[in-house]
Amino acid sequence: MASAHIYDLPADAVWFITGSSSGIGKALARQIASHPTNRLVATARNVSKLAEFLSPSERVHIIDLDVTLDNAIDAAVGSALSRFGRIDVVVNNAGYGLMGDTESALQPEGQAKARKQIETNLWGTTRLSLHAVRVFRDENPKSGRQGGVVLNVTSLGGFAGFPGTAFYHAAKFGVEGFTEGISKEVRPEWNIHFCLIEPGGTSTNFAASDSMDWFEPHPAYAAADSPTRILEGYVKNPDMQKTWTPADRVANAMYQVVALAKFKPIPIRLPLTAGAWNVVKNEVAAVDKELEDVKALSLSVEIDDANKAGQFLMDNYRSG
Numbered sequence: 001m002a003s004a005h006i007y008d009l010p011a012d013a014v015w016f017i018t019g020s021s022s023g024i025g026k027a028l029a030r031q032i033a034s035h036p037t038n039r040l041v042a043t044a045r046n047v048s049k050l051a052e053f054l055s056p057s058e059r060v061h062i063i064d065l066d067v068t069l070d071n072a073i074d075a076a077v078g079s080a081l082s083r084f085g086r087i088d089v090v091v092n093n094a095g096y097g098l099m100g101d102t103e104s105a106l107q108p109e110g111q112a113k114a115r116k117q118i119e120t121n122l123w124g125t126t127r128l129s130l131h132a133v134r135v136f137r138d139e140n141p142k143s144g145r146q147g148g149v150v151l152n153v154t155s156l157g158g159f160a161g162f163p164g165t166a167f168y169h170a171a172k173f174g175v176e177g178f179t180e181g182i183s184k185e186v187r188p189e190w191n192i193h194f195c196l197i198e199p200g201g202t203s204t205n206f207a208a209s210d211s212m213d214w215f216e217p218h219p220a221y222a223a224a225d226s227p228t229r230i231l232e233g234y235v236k237n238p239d240m241q242k243t244w245t246p247a248d249r250v251a252n253a254m255y256q257v258v259a260l261a262k263f264k265p266i267p268i269r270l271p272l273t274a275g276a277w278n279v280v281k282n283e284v285a286a287v288d289k290e291l292e293d294v295k296a297l298s299l300s301v302e303i304d305d306a307n308k309a310g311q312f313l314m315d316n317y318r319s320g
Contacts, residue, residue: 007261016041019094021049027251067124085143090132096120100215102166121171147191156276164228200276201244
């Protein structure tokens with residue numbers, strides 16, 4: 001559940017954003033850089049791409065960061081603190097996309113790709129989130145107010161599963177579980193807040209970038225009507241991509257959920273785009289229906305007598 005406490009974003013807040021070179025990360029980095037008082041730590045695996053739209057300045061600090069490397073994460077956080085003395089908002093946006101037939105992960109090349117996805121999307125996010133908690137609690141009081149916000153970007157794929165993206169879901173579901181868990185560990189007086197950002201279809205170059213990879217096709221799923229082939233066609237279709245929401249709108253909503261937190265607590269989960277909101281809403285309804293369908297079987301395990309349990313099921317367990 002959302003924290004019961006509001007958060008007042010400092011006027012000179014320091015935003016630390018991973019994956020700033022493209023898509024949502026780029027849009028958010030540009031927005032922070034254009035703000036008159038907020039400060040930015042922009043990170044990317046290849047910082048030369050940041051030079052196309054960002055220049056280092058008194059308020060903009062650029063760091064080379066591969067989130068699959070623990071020492072690189074540690075160094076980047078240290079560099080940000082050396083420069084600004086604090087971090088107020090950490091945005092875990094860096095990602096590695098992987099699509100295709102999940103069985104292909106049985107092959108050595110496929111296994112390497114699957115592991116890279118988990119390392120990037122799950123472990124990189126969790127490690128930086130732990131740094132954020134430490135910085136918000138222990139470092140920020142030295143230069144002002146204690147506290148901060150972690151925005152962990154998952155996607156609607158962090159809440160609902162689709163064909164051809166099983167390892168992506170494994171990572172993103174993991175981030176959601178991790179975020180919900182740690183959000184309940186931090187003490188209220190630390191003023192630390194977490195939010196899962198769940199975008200739907202967003203206009204970025206992700207599908208065509210070096211952040212997107214594909215499994216080698218598995219012959220068992222070659223038929224055009226295989227679910228993965230259908231979804232693959234949707235993702236690669238330029239006409240469908242034109243219907244996706246511009247990244248700058250998603251980035252602005254991410255900014256607003258923090259900026260407006262002085263009026264309303266930050267939610268633990270924020271679906272962005274109508275598609276994402278509807279998918280999450282429908283998934284919740286589907287889970288609720290399934291719980292009702294299995295209620296009798298679930299409760300039967302509390303009955304000590306096997307015969308009574310069997311009769312209970314006969315009386316109450318019915319197929320839809």
